[in-house]
Amino acid sequence: MSAILGLPANVVYATVAIYALLVIASIVVGVLRWKNPGERYSELASRTDSWWWMIGAFTLCILLNQTVAIFFLAFISYLALKEYLSLIPTRRIDREVLLFAYLAIPIQYYWAAIDWYGMFIVFVPVWMFLFLPPLLVLRGRSEGFLRAVGTISSGLMMTVFTLSHMAWLLVSGDVVNPVAGGVGLLFFLVVLTQFNDVAQYCWGKLFGRHKVTPHVSPKKTWEGLIGGVATTTLVAALAGPYLTPLDMRWSALAGLILGIAGFLGDITMSAMKRDLGVKDTGGLIPGHGGILDRVDSPLTRHRCSCTSSATSTTHEQEPAHETAQVPVLRRGGARRDPCRARSYRAASRAAA
Secondary structure, three states, X not given: OOEEOXXXXXXXXXXXXXXXXHHHHHHHHHHHHHHOOOOOOHHHHHHHHHHHHHHHHHHHHHHHOHHHHHHHHHHHHHHHHHHHHHHOOOOHHHOOOHHHHHHHHHHHHHHHXXXXXXXXXXHHHHHHHHHHHHHHHOOOOOOOHHHHHHHHHHHHHHHHHOOHHHHHHHXXXXXXXXXXXXXXXXXXXXXXXXXXXXXXXXXXXXXXXXXXXXXXXEEEEHHHHHHHHHHHHHHHHHHHHHHOOOOHHHHHHHHHHHHHHHHHHHHHHHHHHHHHOEOOOOOOEOOOEOHHHHHHHHHHHXXXXXXXXXXXXXXXXXXXXXXXXXXXXXXXXXXXXXXXXXXXXXXHHHHO
């Protein structure tokens, strides 16, 4: 495994290809805005500018060292959990308990950093799930207890447990991936995840006619879903052998799983936002919305792909750390629907 700038050579080549595509996309958007001045392509331009910042930050953290990358991923989890808790109605008496939810982030990422898979895989879905309910009960109020337990636990699963698999993949991949190490596995996962979003968006814009879930996410079409998944599968089959220990057939299967799981993550977040009466989860990323809007599909995808990777590689290396798999709970200011927002605030005040 040759290295360039401290990174596996294949990862460097793939990164150069990503930046080349981003340059081409910026030129195309610039030409479209020049020919059609106005607001028509302003959102597309904002999306493209945001991609430069996101890809730049990700590349810089990976380039520095593994510790910086883990801190960066943990910070993403913190922002996602903070955004989630700002959307979900909580009882006033539970505010102090939320501190322990935030403290779960550095602990969970520590297990990933030392590659202790046995503790990593059970800390949030077992220990935190057992620890938080008694803590909420000790606050002395039973009204709204089930809702508080459910919302906080779901938030930990989707923003801490699921996203932390990126850090675990980065660390453990150095042992199981002779092709490009943990960086290659992380790059394969993140790039394909985001590429699938773009591919489904483009296919849907060009050929979308038949809606998949008209009452949940009206812009999602069967044409966009099928085209995006097919494109992601093809790219995965071509890139997988150079970034992962998988051959072309298994890489294509991984791409298929990532494409479908990403779509499920998208519509799950859409359902949550509609239930809360918001359009976007935040405004941190221009053209995209909030952190949860950007990581909604990875929330499902990372768990699916990392579970598959753990089963086929790491568990063979470390049988002593094998643990029963735990299912993932899925998740979703902002522009709110006034009626829904008022009803949730009223419910929260009544529970408090």
